Amino acid sequence: MENSDYPKHAAAPIMGAPPIYENHGYAATAMPVPNIYNPAVHTTVVTISPSESSVIRDHLPWSIFNILYMNFCCLGLCAVVHSVKSRDRKLAGDRFGAVSHGTKARNFNIAATTLTLLLCFIMFILVVSGIITAVGSINSRYPSNPYNPYNPYRGPQ
Numbered sequence: 001m002e003n004s005d006y007p008k009h010a011a012a013p014i015m016g017a018p019p020i021y022e023n024h025g026y027a028a029t030a031m032p033v034p035n036i037y038n039p040a041v042h043t044t045v046v047t048i049s050p051s052e053s054s055v056i057r058d059h060l061p062w063s064i065f066n067i068l069y070m071n072f073c074c075l076g077l078c079a080v081v082h083s084v085k086s087r088d089r090k091l092a093g094d095r096f097g098a099v100s101h102g103t104k105a106r107n108f109n110i111a112a113t114t115l116t117l118l119l120c121f122i123m124f125i126l127v128v129s130g131i132i133t134a135v136g137s138i139n140s141r142y143p144s145n146p147y148n149p150y151n152p153y154r155g156p157q
Contacts, residue, residue: 056098058086059105066112072119075112079105 063083066076086101 056086056090056095056102057106058083058090058098058102059109060084060087062109063105066109066116070112070116072112072115075108075115079108079112082108 059079060083063076063079067080068076070076082101082105086098086105089095089098089101
């Protein structure tokens with residue numbers, strides 16, 4: 001059975017528009033109308049301590065320099081691997097793992113730099129001593145060399 005006291009609307013309301021209600025003898029009271037066009041914005045504040053992220057060092061630039069220029073026995077490669085692992089752990093929030101891998105990367109970087117510089121120093125000494133030996137050998141083999149300061153045949157000066 002249908003209630004005939006209420007009037008029927010001829011057209012359906014537009015989608016998104018609020019429905020229309022008629023006042024059937026009731027007193028009109030002021031009701032708060034929610035603002036459907038500007039919903040309340042909920043914000044979340046995340047506080048990151050600057051001291052926490054700055055303490056953890058991954059030494060990635062030093063590792064990249066070592067892999068390009070000072071890759072003694074692949075120590076530069078090991079340093080890059082541990083630097084990337086340290087950075088990943090830092091982003092994941094694992095402070096202990098980030099510090100651990102950062103320390104390993106630093107140790108590999110120190111070893112690669114030290115051993116490569118030591119090797120360069122030894123090679124420099126060997127080249128200089130080889131040049132001195134070669135010049136001495138040439139001067140002893142050809143005593144008539146006019147540029148030899150120890151040549152007894154240079155004549156008066």
